[in-house]
Amino acid sequence: MNWQNCHHMILSHPSWVRGLKFFDFWKKPKENLYVAPFAGAWIERLSCLSSERPFYYRYIFPYSSQRQIMAPDVFFDRYIADDFARVFVPKRFKSLCRQFLIRQNRQGRLPEIFDAIGTYSYDWPKVHKNEEFDVVTHDDKGYIFYEAKFRQTPITDAMIETEIRQVRQTGMDCYRYGFFSRAGYEVTPRPDVILYTLDDLFENC
Incomplete structure (x- = not known):
């Protein structure tokens, strides 16, 4: 074909x-x-x-x-081509990441089994700021915030720090942070951050 x-x-x-x-x-x-x-x-x-x-x-x-x-x-x-790559696929990528986490959770493959999964958004009119986080899970230890990045460039330490800072501004009790990246990572490993690649999604499907 x-x-x-x-x-x-x-x-x-x-x-x-x-x-x-x-x-x-x-x-x-x-x-x-x-x-x-x-x-x-x-x-x-x-x-x-x-x-x-x-x-x-x-x-x-x-x-x-x-x-x-x-x-x-x-x-x-x-x-199709331009909008498909910029809008349609990234949105479906977030859905895929969510489904991946649910499947891993049901199969008992996660360190902490979560009891709820969804998205989180906030609106802060005083400073004219709002934000939405792609996937949030809750387990016995608290919350894990996940961001799905369907970008052509790797996720960096600076990008992770920006996401973590935004989460902390919400006041949520988040004990770990997760990322899904199409293009991989250029980061220093850290215990409070979970990193998934496209290979992880494919190999565990």
Whole structure:
């Protein structure tokens, strides 16, 4: 299956698109899994509509007339490529990280089993500041805040310090901090920080 055929299948059969697993590299195909370098995404044929619906209504449905008269590669480059990489994939990456943590928790692979998972946001009108943290878990020791970064550059010590400072400003009882990074890390290991890479997500799925 080549790149052009993959484009054609996606644009012709939106029910083949799954918006949950995104990776920036090739992996070996699994059963019923079609793998191609389509914006770094895994493409899986599904029998249900729930997971591909955001993709379809964001990129296919609004431009259905243009899709009928344009070559798949041109259509992709004009209406999908940029937003897909900057907006769609990062949002789904956060969802993937959350699902990874839930799966690890259910299988008893985490040092502390959490009893709640969600997001955390705050609004501080006095200083005109608001923030949202991607994933927060609670266990017997307190809270762990996780940030998912689907960036092209590694996470650095300075970035980690900035995130930790923002968490501390909320006053939450957070005893550890976690990060998911598409591009890896350039950091000094520390006991209060958990670091996950794309390889971790794949190897433990």
